[in-house]
Each structure stands twice: as C-alpha cells, then as structure tokens.
Amino acid sequence: MTSDVKVYRNVCPRNCYNTCAMLSHVVNGKLLKVEGDPSHGYSQGRLCAKGYAYTSYVYSSERLRYPLKQYPRGSGNWVRITWEEALNLISAKLLDLNHRYGSNRSLAYNKCSGNVGILHYATEGMFNSFGSHTKLRGNPCMSAGMDAVTYSSGGGKSPDPEAMSNSKLIVIWGANPAWTAIHQLKFINQARDKGAVLVVIDPVYTATAATADYYIQIRPGTDGLLALGIAKVLVEGGRYDSSFVEEHVVGWDSFESYLTEKVSLEEVQSITGVAKNVVELLADLYFRNDPAASWCGFGLQRYQNGGQNVRAIYALSALTGNVGKAGGDFYYFHPATDFFPLNLLNYQGPNDGQVTRTIDINYFPSQALSLVDPPVKFLWIAGRNPLSQDQEVQDWTKLLKELEMVVTVDLFMTKTAEVSDIVLPATSQFEDLDINVSYWHHWAALNQKAIEPYYETKSDLEIAQQLTRKLNELQPGFSNFPSERSAEEWVESEFTPEILELYGLSSWRELEKAPAKLRIGNKPWLDFKTDTGKFEIFSKDAKEDRLPALPRFWAGSSDPSFPLRLLTPQNITGIHSQNWLLEWIGPDERRNDVTMNPFDAVLRKVQDGDEVRIYNAQGSVTRKARLNQEVLPGIVIIYQGGKEPVNSLLSGLSADMGKKYSGSEGAALYNAFVEVEKIVRSQI
Amino acid sequence: MTEQMGFLFNAERCVGCKSCEMACKNENSTPANVNWRRVSSQGTGNNLSISCNHCESPECFRVCPQRAYVKRRDGIVMININRCDGCMTCVSACPYKAPQFDLEKQKASKCTFCLPRREAGLQPACVSACHTGALSVINTDQPPKNTVPTIEGFPDIRLTKPSIRFRPVKEKLRYWIK
Ligand code: SF4
Ligand code: SF4
Ligand code: SF4
Numbered sequence: 001m002t003s004d005v006k007v008y009r010n011v012c013p014r015n016c017y018n019t020c021a022m023l024s025h026v027v028n029g030k031l032l033k034v035e036g037d038p039s040h041g042y043s044q045g046r047l048c049a050k051g052y053a054y055t056s057y058v059y060s061s062e063r064l065r066y067p068l069k070q071y072p073r074g075s076g077n078w079v080r081i082t083w084e085e086a087l088n089l090i091s092a093k094l095l096d097l098n099h100r101y102g103s104n105r106s107l108a109y110n111k112c113s114g115n116v117g118i119l120h121y122a123t124e125g126m127f128n129s130f131g132s133h134t135k136l137r138g139n140p141c142m143s144a145g146m147d148a149v150t151y152s153s154g155g156g157k158s159p160d161p162e163a164m165s166n167s168k169l170i171v172i173w174g175a176n177p178a179w180t181a182i183h184q185l186k187f188i189n190q191a192r193d194k195g196a197v198l199v200v201i202d203p204v205y206t207a208t209a210a211t212a213d214y215y216i217q218i219r220p221g222t223d224g225l226l227a228l229g230i231a232k233v234l235v236e237g238g239r240y241d242s243s244f245v246e247e248h249v250v251g252w253d254s255f256e257s258y259l260t261e262k263v264s265l266e267e268v269q270s271i272t273g274v275a276k277n278v279v280e281l282l283a284d285l286y287f288r289n290d291p292a293a294s295w296c297g298f299g300l301q302r303y304q305n306g307g308q309n310v311r312a313i314y315a316l317s318a319l320t321g322n323v324g325k326a327g328g329d330f331y332y333f334h335p336a337t338d339f340f341p342l343n344l345l346n347y348q349g350p351n352d353g354q355v356t357r358t359i360d361i362n363y364f365p366s367q368a369l370s371l372v373d374p375p376v377k378f379l380w381i382a383g384r385n386p387l388s389q390d391q392e393v394q395d396w397t398k399l400l401k402e403l404e405m406v407v408t409v410d411l412f413m414t415k416t417a418e419v420s421d422i423v424l425p426a427t428s429q430f431e432d433l434d435i436n437v438s439y440w441h442h443w444a445a446l447n448q449k450a451i452e453p454y455y456e457t458k459s460d461l462e463i464a465q466q467l468t469r470k471l472n473e474l475q476p477g478f479s480n481f482p483s484e485r486s487a488e489e490w491v492e493s494e495f496t497p498e499i500l501e502l503y504g505l506s507s508w509r510e511l512e513k514a515p516a517k518l519r520i521g522n523k524p525w526l527d528f529k530t531d532t533g534k535f536e537i538f539s540k541d542a543k544e545d546r547l548p549a550l551p552r553f554w555a556g557s558s559d560p561s562f563p564l565r566l567l568t569p570q571n572i573t574g575i576h577s578q579n580w581l582l583e584w585i586g587p588d589e590r591r592n593d594v595t596m597n598p599f600d601a602v603l604r605k606v607q608d609g610d611e612v613r614i615y616n617a618q619g620s621v622t623r624k625a626r627l628n629q630e631v632l633p634g635i636v637i638i639y640q641g642g643k644e645p646v647n648s649l650l651s652g653l654s655a656d657m658g659k660k661y662s663g664s665e666g667a668a669l670y671n672a673f674v675e676v677e678k679i680v681r682s683q684i
Numbered sequence: 685m686t687e688q689m690g691f692l693f694n695a696e697r698c699v700g701c702k703s704c705e706m707a708c709k710n711e712n713s714t715p716a717n718v719n720w721r722r723v724s725s726q727g728t729g730n731n732l733s734i735s736c737n738h739c740e741s742p743e744c745f746r747v748c749p750q751r752a753y754v755k756r757r758d759g760i761v762m763i764n765i766n767r768c769d770g771c772m773t774c775v776s777a778c779p780y781k782a783p784q785f786d787l788e789k790q791k792a793s794k795c796t797f798c799l800p801r802r803e804a805g806l807q808p809a810c811v812s813a814c815h816t817g818a819l820s821v822i823n824t825d826q827p828p829k830n831t832v833p834t835i836e837g838f839p840d841i842r843l844t845k846p847s848i849r850f851r852p853v854k855e856k857l858r859y860w861i862k
C-alpha cells in the first residue's frame with residue numbers, strides 16, 4: 001500500500017525571522033506532512049508550531065478556491081466568478097480609468113509581507129509595467145530601527161545569528177524568540193550550556209523572559225535610556241573598550257560628555273523603572289562577559305523615540321567593543337533581499353512622460369485620500385491585511401467610499417478581502433516556485449512547486465502574467481510586463497554572478513539539493529559603510545536629517561485622557577493576522593483577552609473575566625479582562641488579529657526615523673493610549 | 685537489562701512553543717479534536733508538555749473491557765484499534781488524558797511513541813521537533829541523574845507509575861518594577 005512519497009523543498013515565507021526550509025511529503029498530489037529541512041543550517045530540520053500545522057493551512061475549509069465578486073461592497077453577497085470574468089472586470093476598470101485620466105496614476109496597490117518570496121514582487125512588477133501609477137513607500141515593520149543602524153554603522157548586513165552559540169552574554173532587548181524566532185533559542189542554549197548568561201529586558205514577562213537567567217522589567221519605550229545609563233556606568237568606571245573606541249568610533253568625546261553631564265542614574269531609574277543597582281548589575285554583566293551579543297527586537301522602535309532606542313543600544317554594543325566581534329555584536333535586521341537584483345520589484349515600465357507618485361504605507365488611506373489629479377480610484381491589495389493591522393481605520397472607511405474598485409489577492413477571506421469588490425484566490429508556497437532569504441539568518445533556499453494549485457488559485461506572478469495578457473489584448477501595448485517569462489526564468493535572473501559568488505553556488509539549481517549560506521557571515525566585520533568608514537556615535541547624517549547627532553533619550557508624548565498604554569505584540573498562534581494554527585491548536589483564549597494589572601483593574605471596578613470596552617479617540621474594541629500581576633501597571637496588552645482587531649486603537653503617530661532606509665518614518669504603533677471600562681449589560 | 689521507554693521532560697528548558705504538539709499532529713495526521721501531545725502553561729512562565737506516559741501500571745490497560753491495550757516488551761503501550769469499540773472507559777480512566785476520542789473513527793486514540801519512526805531509527809516526532817532539548821527519550825529503568833519523578837502541575841503518579849522523568853525549573857533572577 002505504500003504509494004510513492006515524493007519529497008519537495010519548500011520554504012515558509014510568512015514574514016518571520018526564521019524563514020525555515022521545509023521538506024514536503026506529497027503522496028498522489030496531496031501534501032501529507034511537512035518536516036524541517038535538516039540541510040538548512042539555521043533551522044536544522046525543525047519548524048515552529050505554525051510550520052508543523054501547514055497541512056491544515058493548505059487544506060483549510062476556509063481557504064479561498066475561486067475568484068469571487070460581491071455587490072454591493074461589504075455586503076457579503078459573494079458570487080463565484082471565473083478567472084476570465086474577473087480579469088475582464090478588472091481590465092475594463094483599469095482601461096476606463098486610464099482613458100478618463102489619461103494616465104494610470106489613479107491606480108494604487110498596497111502590498112507587503114504576507115509572502116516574502118522574491119517572486120511575490122510580481123505585484124509591484126505588474127504595476128511598474130503600467131507606466132506611471134501610485135506606488136507604495138516606507139515599511140510598517142522595522143524602518144525606524146533600520147535607520148538607527150544605518151546612521152551608526154552604515155547598515156549593509158547583520159551578523160550571523162548562529163554565532164550567538166559562542167556568546168558569553170546574550171542580552172535580548174524586547175524580542176520574544178520563544179514565540180517569534182524559536183530556532184534562535186537553540187543557539188542561545190548552546191551558549192548557555194557553555195556557561196553563557198541570558199538576560200531579557202522587556203516590559204512584558206514573555207515566554208523568553210521566563211526562560212532567561214535574568215529578567216529585567218522596563219517601562220515601554222525607555223530601553224534607549226537604560227542603555228545610556230549602562231553606558232554611563234561603564235564609561236565613568238573606565239570599563240569600556242578604549243582601543244575599539246579609538247580606532248573605530250566617531251564622536252566619542254561628545255558622547256562621553258553627554259553621558260557624564262546629561263545622563264543621570266536617578267533619572268534612568270525614575271523613567272525606565274530599572275533600579276540603579278540593576279543598571280549597575282547590567283553594566284557589570286556587559287563588562288565581565290566577552291563576547292556579549294545584544295539583540296534589539298522590533299517592538300522598542302515602535303515608539304516616537306524608537307530609532308533613538310536602537311541607536312543607544314547599538315552604541316552600548318560598540319563601546320563595550322562587541323561590534324564586529326564573532327559571538328558578540330549587535331543584532332537587529334539582516335537586509336538579505338538588498339543583495340539581490342529584485343528584477344520584479346525593480347522592473348522598468350514604459351515611460352509615459354508622467355511621474356509615478358508614492359503613498360506612505362503607514363498612512364495609506366489618509367495620503368491616498370489627499371491625492372488629486374487624478375484621485376486614487378483603484379486599489380489592488382496583495383500579501384496584506386491593512387484593515388486588521390494598519391492604523392487610520394477611520395480613513396480606510398473613507399477611502400473605500402472613494403474607490404471605484406478594490407481587488408484583494410489572498411488565501412483567506414480576511415477583514416480586507418471582506419471589503420473588496422473582487423477577491424482572487426492565491427496559491428500557498430507549496431503551489432508555486434520561489435526563492436526565499438531571511439531578514440535574520442544568512443541562508444537562501446529554493447521553494448519548489450510541490451503540489452498543484454489548490455482549486456483555481458494562482459500565484460501573484462501568474463496573476464500578473466494573465467492580467468497583462470488580457471489588458472494587452474484589449475488595448476495593445478498597455479503593459480510591458482514580460483508575460484511569457486516563466487517563474488524559472490525570473491529565479492534564474494536573480495542569480496547574477498555576484499549572487500552566485502556570495503552564496504558559493506555555480507547555479508541556482510544547486511539549491512534543489514540544499515539551501516546555501518552567505519559566505520561573508522563569520523568574519524568579524526569592521527568595514528563600516530558610513531562616510532567616515534567608522535562607527536558613528538555622533539552622526540552628521542542624522543544631524544542633517546534634523547535628528548539628534550548623538551543617541552539621546554526623549555520620552556515621547558502621552559495622552560492624559562487615556563492613561564493606559566496599549567501594547568499589541570505578536571501572539572504565539574500567528575504572524576500578525578495570519579493565524580492558521582488555530583485550526584489545530586484549538587480556540588486561543590488570548591485572542592479575546594485584554595491583559596492588565598490588577599491595580600488598574602480595581603481602579604476601574606473590573607474583575608477577572610469581565611467583559612470590557614477598550615477605547616480612545618480613534619476607536620473601541622471589546623475584550624475579556626484578564627488580570628495578571630506580571631503586567632506593569634499602566635499597561636494593557638491585546639494581541640493582533642481576530643474578528644475585531646485592535647488596530648482601530650492605534651495612534652497614527654510616527655517614529656522618529658525611517659526615511660533614510662525605507663522612504664518614510666516608521667509607525668509608532670506602541671505610542672497608543674487607551675481607557676478601559678467594564679461593560680454593564682442592562683438587566684431585562 | 686530491562687527496558688522501559690519513556691520521556692524526559694526538562695521543565696527548565698521548555699518555553700511552551702508547542703512545536704512538539706503540532707509536530708505530533710503533523711506526523712500522525714490526528715484529527716482536529718485529538719492532540720496526542722499537549723503543552724500547557726503552568727503559570728509564571730512554566731510549561732508542561734505531556735503525552736501518553738507508557739506507564740508501568742497502565743490504567744488504560746487495566747480498565748479496557750475489550751482488552752484492546754497491549755504493553756510491549758520495550759514498555760510502549762499500544763491500542764489495538766481493531767479491538768477498540770469506542771466505549772471511552774480508558775479516556776476517563778487515564779490520569780493524564782492520554783487516550784482521546786477520535787470522533788471520525790469513533791475510537792480511542794493515543795501516542796504510539798511514534799512506532800513507525802522508531803522502526804526507521806528516528807526519534808519520536810515531538811522529540812525531533814523540540815528546539816530547546818526539553819524533550820528526550822530515556823529508558824526510565826535507568827533514570828538519568830538529577831531527574832525527579834514528578835513536578836508541580838503533573839497529575840498524581842502513584843496510580844500508574846508513568847514512564848517519565850523531569851528536570852525541575854531552577855530559581856532565576858527577576859527584577860520587577862516596583
Ligand atoms: S512561521 Fe517562522 S518558525 Fe514557523 S515554520 Fe514559518 S519560518 Fe519557521
Ligand atoms: S498515560 Fe494513560 S494511556 Fe498512557 S499508559 Fe498511562 S494510563 Fe495508559
Ligand atoms: S517543543 Fe520543546 S520547548 Fe517547545 S513546547 Fe514542546 S517541549 Fe516545550
């Protein structure tokens with residue numbers, strides 16, 4: 001009875017640190033199970049809980065099978081249509097708008113990281129090929145921190161996270177790998193088995209904090225000040241790496257006087273909440289343990305002072321001589337796709353003599369609404385669920401009223417798909433060819449087509465090809481997208497001689513046998529890409545961009561009428577709003593909860609289990625209150641996603657940085673303030 | 685030398701990531717309501733991951749009216765599915781909720797220690813999946829040093845003598861904001 005098991009290589013493309021390589025077991029065209037790929041040196045044959053649940057994702061009863069159309073928008077009156085009808089409807093609208101406005105600038109897209117495979121830039125490539133249109137700029141995720149890195153060291157690459165297995169001290173500043181980057185714990189534990197100490201600094205007592213040797217609770221968004229406090233203790237005690245500083249650091253003297261004159265440990269204690277003796281203890285740990293790795297999560301840059309937080313921690317890593325040191329160093333984000341040509345993203349469209357304009361992804365609806373001549377009338381959404389995740393929910397509602405057509409490509413009927421006119425069903429990664437790299441580890445892996453597309457699903461690339469053909473059929477020359485170019489040819493074109501050299505490959509086809517690793521990873525790295533060639537604690541570029549030249553602390557605004565700060569971290573069951581794990585793991589209580597300190601609850605006469613309304617000037621959601629002593633007073637925690645997503649409470653404020661690397665500032669998603677009240681049901 | 689296959693659970697290392705639980709489902713294609721391995725939070729960051737403990741005195745074996753349970757020479761406790769008539773006596777008798785009722789098949793179903801993998805020289809799926817080394821296979825007749833027979837949150841072991849050992853959680857330094 002043993003029918004042939006075919007094994008394919010796939011990659012989990014879900015905007016996760018880990019980008020795991022998988023082996024997919026297929027029998028008679030059906031995906032039966034997935035395994036980690038043991039030849040992938042980072043994930044080493046394992047997956048996270050979500051990864052192991054992929055068969056339930058592929059064959060979920062909720063998965064979209066056919067193109068759908070609804071009228072009116074938002075009514076839920078969905079009817080199944082054929083691809084032919086869908087493409088005709090979309091093309092007719094595109095041509096109508098093109099004729100009406102004499103350009104394609106009324107066409108916009110909103111696309112990001114639902115699937116981070118390189119061929120998923122087909123959406124951007126498709127829009128480029130229309131000529132001038134309305135593009136996206138900025139990044140919802142890491143841009144403030146990325147600028148902090150760029151100002152300090154010029155950016156370029158991040159150290160090999162596997163090297164953490166040789167650290168003596170690992171300080172995790174606001175990351176929760178137990179839920180979001182589980183493989184890293186293997187390398188961290190290897191170091192701990194050799195005696196290394198793990199410190200977690202986080203406002204939230206996460207699963208990672210619970211496993212750490214030291215957990216230090218800190219007030220949200222004040223990490224940069226704690227780093228400056230530690231730096232002050234080290235510098236005043238002469239316990240820093242003066243030879244590293246002399247050779248590699250620009251602006252030391254002004255930083256030193258800033259630390260000694262402006263930073264006071266009393267203020268550090270009162271603002272961060274970390275007691276003076278604990279600041280000294282951290283300084284001691286950094287001093288005594290060599291090498292010491294510092295890892296900065298994304299959360300602490302989601303503040304108005306987010307970029308400065310990252311700069312201060314990076315500076316601490318530099319002055320302790322850890323930057324560029326194997327087993328030490330500073331970890332944040334590895335911009336792996338930057339090495340590739342990204343031929344789809346950068347596809348050159350026809351020159352129609354008009355200028356393409358851009359919308360900031362973090363302020364998409366308000367900026368789209370502000371555009372005139374022509375206004376934005378058509379929106380294409382792929383790999384995103386802004387109605388569940390983005391700020392400015394009220395503006396989204398307004399924008400939707402102005403749009404003549406909204407098309408969403410997805411695997412599931414998301415919040416965003418629900419308010420679209422047409423929904424196109426997308427393939428999963430098991431159903432199309434792709435190439436994946438990670439924003440954390442140094443591996444590249446091939447994603448093969450393991451099974452046929454589920455029902456009538458198509459990949460972003462195939463959709464781009466077919467829509468192009470349809471448009472050109474109706475109006476010859478409308479798009480210059482090379483619709484005949486196959487997925488394999490696009491993959492081939494990414495592997496330039498430089499890329500092959502970087503990964504030590506002779507052809508991308510070698511990835512059919514095993515993933516490949518960047519060959520630049522293990523060497524200590526001191527060729528900073530800044531103008532001075534040094535690590536710039538004093539950054540002239542930052543100053544020119546009207547930011548403090550030094551990593552300085554600034555607390556950001558708060559809102560007295562809404563006294564509770566809202567944190568919206570990742571849940572264990574999903575990645576942002578993608579949470580297919582629920583089908584296997586069962587209902588996730590946390591999704592319906594708001595967690596708060598009993599002290600704040602008592603003030604509001606809220607008891608554990610009460611139904612409460614969480615609100616501010618932007619909006620309101622209901623949740624069940626969970627009281628937990630471990631949550632800092634003044635803070636409430638709600639996880640992302642779900643039926644009534646928490647994004648309606650986001651502030652719409654910006655982080656201090658983001659322009660340099662991503663084109664616009666990051667979003668200060670954690671600068672959100674709310675009030676909580678018990679819902680009293682009137683008796684009947 | 686006698687053999688009793690069992691698990692070692694290092695509570696100090698487990699972070700509750702549930703990879704073991706999902707790897708088990710992925711490997712054994714269990715339906716949505718059946719989880720042979722389950723990870724539960726024990727509060728303040730402690731977790732427990734348990735499956736069938738392939739007990740020395742298996743209560744399931746004792747109570748099953750159809751004599752569907754078998755205790756193998758290597759200690760693994762198996763259900764003979766052909767004999768099980770779905771009466772659920774074992775489901776309520778096991779202190780660890782190891783046998784679960786498969787609604788599709790209308791039979792009891794539980795952890796097999798990944799027997800087919802074992803025959804292929806592989807570790808059970810949960811053990812292979814564990815990122816932190818919190819789960820491993822041991823012979824509980826020769827329990828490793830520094831392990832204990834039970835930990836907080838684990839059901840009473842006196843009835844069935846489960847084939848599992850534990851490494852308890854160590855004290856760690858915590859600096860809360862006062
Ligand atoms: S979600 Fe992340 S850790 Fe899990 S399988 Fe995908 S890439 Fe790996
Ligand atoms: S854990 Fe339960 S099902 Fe497993 S052997 Fe013991 S009593 Fe039987
Ligand atoms: S895989 Fe390991 S660390 Fe994760 S929950 Fe299971 S036993 Fe714990």
